[in-house]
Amino acid sequence: MNKIEHVGIAVNNLKIAVFTYEKLLNSAVYKTEEVVSEGVITAFLQCGPNKIELLEASTTDSPIAKFIAKKGEGIHHIAFEVDDIITEMERLKKEGFVLLNETPKQGADNKLVCFVHPKSANGVLIELCQEIK
Numbered sequence: 001m002n003k004i005e006h007v008g009i010a011v012n013n014l015k016i017a018v019f020t021y022e023k024l025l026n027s028a029v030y031k032t033e034e035v036v037s038e039g040v041i042t043a044f045l046q047c048g049p050n051k052i053e054l055l056e057a058s059t060t061d062s063p064i065a066k067f068i069a070k071k072g073e074g075i076h077h078i079a080f081e082v083d084d085i086i087t088e089m090e091r092l093k094k095e096g097f098v099l100l101n102e103t104p105k106q107g108a109d110n111k112l113v114c115f116v117h118p119k120s121a122n123g124v125l126i127e128l129c130q131e132i133k
């Protein structure tokens with residue numbers, strides 16, 4: 001894995017969270033995107049070489065809605081950039097990690113993504129992401 005690509009934060013209200021994080025980072029949102037398959041609306045902010053992804057549920061049965069109902073707002077996942085997501089998924093499977101999807105999915109911000117179950121990683125949901133070229 002190359003680096004932390006972004007940190008995902010689950011929020012109740014994207015508009016309010018964008019307002020807060022734009023002030024916090026002194027940086028404007030550069031992309032807002034709905035990922036219908038995941039039931040989320042996302043907003044990305046750049047902070048130096050890193051990114052913050054704010055996530056609001058767009059449906060009541062969205063994983064983000066469930067996360068917030070259980071834990072409240074807060075850090076939802078850490079995403080790591082990989083060059084070859086298939087190879088990395090195979091490597092992690094061999095190492096005994098539980099992947100939440102068997103094949104890469106289309107994620108936000110022009111990425112192929114795969115999630116690693118939090119129970120495999122000390123309670124942290126891990127996202128692998130590979131830029132679509």
Ligand code: ZN
Pocket residue numbers: 006007008053077079127
């Ligand atoms: Zn993410």
